[in-house]
Amino acid sequence: MSSSTEGLERPVGINEVAARAGVSRATVSNVLNRPHRVAEATRRRVEEAVRELDYVRNSSGRSLRSGRADAVGLFVLDITNPFFTEVARGIEDEAAESGRAVILLNSAERSGRQRRSARMLAEQRAAGAVVMPVDDDLSDLFWLRRRGVPWVLLDHGGTGEATGCGVSVDNRAGGLAVGRHLIGLGHERIAFLSGPFAVRQCRDRLAGLRAACAESGLDPDAVIRLIEVPMLNAGSGERAAEKVLGGAARPGAVFCANDQLALGLLKGLGERGLRAPGDLSVVGYDDVDAAALVHPGLTTVAQPKYDLGRAAMRLLGDELDDPGHRHLRCRFTPELVVRGSTAARRGT
The missing domain is CATH 3.40.50.2300 (Response regulator)
Incomplete structure (x- = not known):
């Protein structure tokens, strides 16, 4: 393991900027705080030095005064x-x-x-x-x-x-547990309602679901339909109901990447006269307080949040x-x- 101090650099100070630009500390301060007081050529020279040195102004004095x-x-x-x-x-x-x-x-x-x-x-x-x-x-x-x-x-x-x-x-273990649960209930068409796939947690939860299919002798590509939405919130889940229900082969279950998506999806299904689990089984992830308060209660994956x-x-x-x-x-x-x-x- 590496020491925590490796890779840390002493922050560039105002003296280095002043030296690089060939001006005084006061001139650098004016460029940063009162640029209208500095001649354009000088201001540009200071700004170039700031960029070259990747200088970050120090606001710690104000932080110290505020405790x-x-x-x-x-x-x-x-x-x-x-x-x-x-x-x-x-x-x-x-x-x-x-x-x-x-x-x-x-x-x-x-x-x-x-x-x-x-x-x-x-x-x-x-x-x-x-x-x-x-x-x-x-x-x-x-x-x-x-x-x-x-x-x-x-x-x-x-x-x-x-x-x-x-x-x-x-998160892979969480997705695996969801997959085993749904497959154990006989579901062989499962939608995975995901947030942006750039979010690692979404990818890992899907990987667990795919692993559950593979260990049961099912083809993950045949079982799972991926539905990606732009945000991991209830609004995205509600709007996704149309996508979940669309297509020739409606899934029997939906695994949502988090509870917010799942709660929104339940609302979207209800607006269309459908309910879980009679029409679709729905699973969330996180076990937020609302998961136990809705009816029926939301099956989900609990994380030790605190x-x-x-x-x-x-x-x-x-x-x-x-x-x-x-x-x-x-x-x-x-x-x-x-x-x-x-x-x-x-x-x-």
Whole structure:
């Protein structure tokens, strides 16, 4: 395992920018904060030096005055998903015990927003971050680490020495459990309702479903119909009902990549006079509170959300407190929760 200090660079300061541009510190400050006071040629020279050195302005003075020098960022994919509420609670509880505050950053499943959030944390000289990445491109996060801001990956399979610490759930095992459950009920036509396939969790859950088909002697390509929607939210699930019901061979069951999609799908089916499990068996993933409150209750895969958050923040805290910290990986095993939204295929 590699030391947490490997790959970190001392952030470029205003003195280096001033030297590169051949101007004073005051001139650089004016370009950054009051550009109208600087002659155009000088301003362009300073701006070029900023780009060449990849300088990030230091807003830590303002952070210190507000008592947030020990703030850490939390990147989530969708702030409206209650899954992240419970994860965030675990992170905040763990952070509070060490006197740290948490800044919530919503990427909304968009890489551009993730990139802007990383830049903001660097400008604020945040202590560190817990990140659920939008996709497998971690270049923004490596940029952040090189600026002296370490991070821990949350619920992302690409953890290890190369990327630092990580806390994840075995999503393939979760998909495998769903597949075994549905196949055991006699379902041989299963739709997988997925969010953007760039999201690793979606791919891993589908891989588990495919593995369940293979171990049962079924051809995954013949059993599974993939339906991809742009967002992992209830609205996308509701609108997907039309796609699920379309085509010559209607599936007998739908495995949704998360509970938000599943709850939305149940609503979309209800609007068309259909119900689970009589017309379609429906499975979600995450076990949010609403999964047990709807009728019938939603069969889903429970993740240890709160423990996931606490473990991630504990790893980040260890790295911040111990210069000799070694990167670790922590993986949880999810659990299938069977409720009333799934039943045996009619005729079996």
